[in-house]
Amino acid sequence: MTRIRRRYWVMKSEPDAFSIDDLQRVGTEPWNGVRNYQARNFMRDGMQVGDEVLFYHSNTKVPGIAGTATVASPAYPDDTQFERKSPYFDPKASREEPRWFLVDVSFKRKLSRTIPLDDIKQHGERLGEECPLIKRGNRLSVFPVSADQYKFLLSLE
């Protein structure tokens, strides 16, 4: 019997499109629209039900960690790739050979305050400079953090 250790992730969202408040309202949401292979691979190959997620608000006035969530489903094909009218439509994808996968994400908690990226950057040494959160020019919207990084980031709340 293999016991699989829980993993920890950061998932970015633009709050204008979908915020932690939106997730709180709906409870569980398919994380659709990811069109980056590396991010897809993390969801498809790395995530397991019960994994912990830091919900990050990007491209907004105060970017930072706004809440926590959990992975609520195994990976499955992102339906929006098949929907001709969706902005996420991918003509090269088919039902037989889906290209894009997602997981469902469930609301866990809204933080008492958004932990600003500015604060996180103060702790580059503690966090590890290679962490995509503080690495300049990073555009990856889904990526793993260690249990230690996860705990430390939340301690900044």
Place this chain on the structure above:
DNA sequence: GCCAACGTTGGC
């Protein structure tokens, strides 16, 4: 709104 950084596309 600007623009640097980056991933993807497509011509060759």
Place this chain on the structure above:
DNA sequence: GCCAACGTTGGC
């Protein structure tokens, strides 16, 4: 398979 052009991300 290279790489310039392009589109997008996301901090500022």
